[in-house]
Amino acid sequence: MLVNLLFYGFAVLAVLGAAGLIFFRHPMNGAMSFVVTLVCLAGLYALLSAKLIFALQLIVYAGAIMSLIVFIIMFLNIQPEDLPREETKIPYILGGLVLVAPVGLLLGKIVKTMPNFSVDLVGNNFGGVKPVGLVLFQEWLVPFEIVSILLLVSLVGAVVLAGKRGTGK
Amino acid sequence: MIHNYLFLSVILFCLGIVGVISRRNVFTVFMSIELMLNAANLAFIAFSRVHESMDGHVLAMMVMAVAAAEAALALAVVILLHKHKGKLDTNVFSLLKG
Numbered sequence: 127m128l129v130n131l132l133f134y135g136f137a138v139l140a141v142l143g144a145a146g147l148i149f150f151r152h153p154m155n156g157a158m159s160f161v162v163t164l165v166c167l168a169g170l171y172a173l174l175s176a177k178l179i180f181a182l183q184l185i186v187y188a189g190a191i192m193s194l195i196v197f198i199i200m201f202l203n204i205q206p207e208d209l210p211r212e213e214t215k216i217p218y219i220l221g222g223l224v225l226v227a228p229v230g231l232l233l234g235k236i237v238k239t240m241p242n243f244s245v246d247l248v249g250n251n252f253g254g255v256k257p258v259g260l261v262l263f264q265e266w267l268v269p270f271e272i273v274s275i276l277l278l279v280s281l282v283g284a285v286v287l288a289g290k291r292g293t294g295k
Numbered sequence: 296m297i298h299n300y301l302f303l304s305v306i307l308f309c310l311g312i313v314g315v316i317s318r319r320n321v322f323t324v325f326m327s328i329e330l331m332l333n334a335a336n337l338a339f340i341a342f343s344r345v346h347e348s349m350d351g352h353v354l355a356m357m358v359m360a361v362a363a364a365e366a367a368l369a370l371a372v373v374i375l376l377h378k379h380k381g382k383l384d385t386n387v388f389s390l391l392k393g
Contacts, residue, residue, distance in 0.1 A: 201374075245300070277360060
């Protein structure tokens with residue numbers, strides 16, 4: 127019962143945060159409402175008994191990535207007059223909803239054809255650090271190494287892109 | 296019930312698509328892409344819970360790593376474009392038209 131209540135609370139807050147991200151004009155307000163969505167998703171991961179992913183969502187996503195985005199938004203010192211003038215924002219969003227509705231309805235139909243499972247919290251260390259680590263380093267070792275190369279490449283790329291100074295104007 | 300989690304994932308993904316196609320602020324577009332990645336993550340974790348196997352958790356971790364790499368690169372590009380154009384409007388960033 128409590129689990130259902132928590133699920134609906136987190137789900138409503140997550141959808142509200144995402145809607146706020148789409149509707150707010152200033153990106154800082156959007157980023158703050160997106161943080162609400164991310165924290166609610168972390169709660170949903172906890173309800174799905176994914177303990178490690180719950181912690182990682184809070185630390186990496188809501189912590190590191192979002193603070194990087196907020197830092198850049200503050201760093202660029204965006205005044206309200208620098209923002210793109212979006213007079214047609216509301217009609218565009220409504221039109222986008224109309225366009226995307228068939229996709230969402232199709233995906234919903236696909237979900238409905240699947241058998242429904244009840245997802246209680248499971249014990250026996252499901253989703254803990256040790257079982258996930260074992261799977262990661264036994265069955266997913268090569269993708270893990272490729273991801274490490276990807277992170278190295280993006281590090282070098284970010285330094286090369288943002289570190290240019292004194293080129294022309 | 297697993298259906299509710301998947302419906303929530305579908306809703307968040309559709310909101311992400313709407314944000315990408317209807318907004319012109321480059322930061323909002325970027326965060327909408329992150330929203331779509333998160334919706335996919337939620338579906339991964341939900342299916343992982345159904346099958347009681349840990350592979351979905353590993354994939355979700357990979358998606359997080361890709362999102363971090365993407366955030367670093369995309370924000371570097373945004374800083375560069377802001378330095379060159381002084382704007383945050385995606386309509387201004389049409390350098391690839393030739």
